[in-house]
Amino acid sequence: MPGPRNRPPSKKAKKRKNALAKLVSSPSNKEPTQPDPLAISQTPPSIPIVSDIDDANDTQEKGPVQGPIPPPPAQPVQPTQPAHRTYLNPSGGDQRLSGVLEFLDTPYAEPPSLTDIRYAPFARHDVLDVLRRYLPEELALTVWYNKSRKEGRICAVCRRFYKLGDTLPPLISADTTDHDADPRCKAERHISGLCTFVCFGTAAFNTPGAGGAWGKMESQLDRETARAINNPPPPSVDDEGLGTLFKLTRRADVGVGHYIELMDSA
Structure with a gap:
């Protein structure tokens, strides 16, 4: 008498078994579904600006994300020409x-003379x-200050600041010349700001005669x-621009008259 394990399989069981065998043994004749053409032409997802790839630091533990890294601070532009230095040490009591x-940001600096046509054209930052x-x-700041101020002057050599008409102490203790009484000295202070003949000679050192x-x-x-x-x-020495200052200040427009005309006509 057959037991439960020896019972012959039913017809339904045989059908299921045969169907499963066909599904496994015979590959499907259906072609794979073609992707939607729009899906191919779509733009791929954007790549984040900050990547998570860190091959060089795989062994280091990453901390929490603190947001985008700020750009490094801008480095100041170094001047292409050497910085001007003080040529003569002060021996008097002036500053x-x-x-x-x-100095231009202090109350000691005279403001530009904007109402005087002799100085106003030079007061522009252009x-x-x-x-x-x-x-x-x-030196550029010195010439600009001297040409745009009515009385305020800066000597480019000894860096003494003063006003036209001031009585200045001797630059050198051994100098007993009364420069304030010399009309050439007064004129030179007005022209270039060079306050004594010593300062003038220093600026014109590379120009004999x-x-x-x-x-x-x-x-x-x-x-x-x-x-x-002119020739x-x-x-013979690096005057750091003083010779150019000496030549430019001989001209009434200090070499910028053409640019002023262009700015006025613009």
Whole structure:
């Protein structure tokens, strides 16, 4: 008598078994479903700006995300020309500048003379930008200040700041010359800000024969002095732009008149 395990399989069981065998043994004749053409042409998902890939630091434990890394601070642009230095040490009781730019932010600096047509055209910052093409930063600021102020002056050599008409103490203790009474000295202070003949000579050191230009503009120069200024020998020392300052200040427009005309006509 057959037991439960020896019972013959029913017809339904045989049908299920045969159907399963066909499904496993015979591959499907249906072609794989083609993807939707729109899905191919769609733009792939955007890649995050900050990647999670960190192959170089796989062994390091990553901390919590703190947000995007800020850009490094901008580095100040270094001047292409050497910085100007003080040539002569002070021996009197007057004050000398450690920096022209810092001085312009103090109450001691005279504001630009915007109502005087002799100085107002030079008060524009565009003029200062043009002067920076010819001179180091400190000297460009000095020329710009002297040309745009009615009375305020800065000596580019000894860096003494003063006003026209001030009585200045001797630059050198052994100097007993009364520079304030010399009309050439007064004129030179107005023209360039160079406060004594010593400072003038320092600025014109690389231009032999330029002594006749002391206190004179370009139109007042004699032929020999003009020739010496226009045809100087190779410089014997690096004057750090003082020779260029000396030449530019001989001109009434300090070499920027053409740019001023262009700015006025724009």
